[in-house]
Amino acid sequence: MxxxxxxxxxxxxxxxxxxxxxxxxxxxxxxxxxxxxxxxxxHTPQPIESGRVELKEEGLTIYSSVPVLTPPCKAQDADGNDVPLKRETGSETITINGNSWYVVARSEHPVPAGVYSISCTDDETSATYAAGPKSxxxxxxxxxxxxxxxxxxxxxxxxxxxxxxxxxxxRRNRPTQPGAPGNYPPPSGYPQPGYPQQPNQHFPPPPPYNPGPNPDRSQDR
Known part of the structure; x- marks a missing residue:
């Protein structure tokens, strides 16, 4: 830059x-x-004691207060047409406000919201029956x-x-600490950055000292 x-x-x-x-x-x-x-x-199902139930959502589900093997119930729409029911094969149960309701039957096909006439004749158990939309x-x-x-x-x-x-x-905003690794100069004996290293030159050792004849000495005369 x-x-x-x-x-x-x-x-x-x-x-x-x-x-x-x-x-x-x-x-x-x-x-x-x-x-x-x-x-x-x-939601809490509506009791069918009066024989008429108003569904605000599609689907029809019939509940009982105790488990029953065969739901003795029949249903008709507002025009008097029979609504086919099928027995619930599972064991679906809902508990609302401490009261348990067992699903015993559903409409075979989704039915629209409206008023339905439902009758359940059960002489074998003391079950109470109720109905509600599909859930x-x-x-x-x-x-x-x-x-x-x-x-x-x-x-x-x-x-x-x-x-x-x-x-x-x-990490990006952290300042560089003095003396951090990489900030020390290289020790002596190592080449400085940016300068080529000089080749290591070897020289032969100097010859031994051998003094020549001295005329001032008696042994050299």
Whole structure:
């Protein structure tokens, strides 16, 4: 870079934006699953003692206060047409306000909301029968799990992105400490940076000293 030119601005990290996106997506998904929890939450079924039940949602489900093998129930719509019922093969139970209700029958096909006439003749048990719209405990449980996992996954990802961004930022802004590795000059005997190393020249040792004849000495005359 030429002297006098301004320093280039550091590149902005995308990690904070990714963290915000994770938080937003997680909030949207949690809101959606909370709505599903409210929609699929079991509601107290209506007793059929009067013989008429008004369904505000599609589907027809018949409950009993005790388990029964064969539901002795019949249903008709507002026009007097029979509504085919099928026996519940599973063991689905809902508990509301301390009262347990066992699903004993459902309409074979989804029926629209409206008024239905239902009669149950049971001389073998003391069961109390009630009816309500189509409900599924599985959908209710899945909605709860979806809300929990959406929060944990996307909130966790957002926090991880923020931690990585903070660590990188702290390392980038950390000043160079005096005496840090790499700031010491090379010891004596090593070539200085930027200068070529001189070849190691070897010279022969000097010959031994041998004085010549001295006329001032008597032994040399």
């Amino acid at each position: 030429q002297p006098g030119l301004p320093m280039p601005a550091p590149k902005k990290s995308v990690l904070p934006m990714l963290a915000i996106a994770c938080f937003v997506i997680g909030a949207v998904l949690v809101g959606f699953f909370v709505w599903r929890i409210v929609v699929t939450a079991p 599924s405990i599985v959908a209710f449980v899945l909605s709860i799990l979806g809300a929990i996992f959406s929060f944990l996954i996307f909130a966790g990802l957002g926090i991880v992105f923020l931690i990585i961004w903070a660590v990188r930022k702290s």
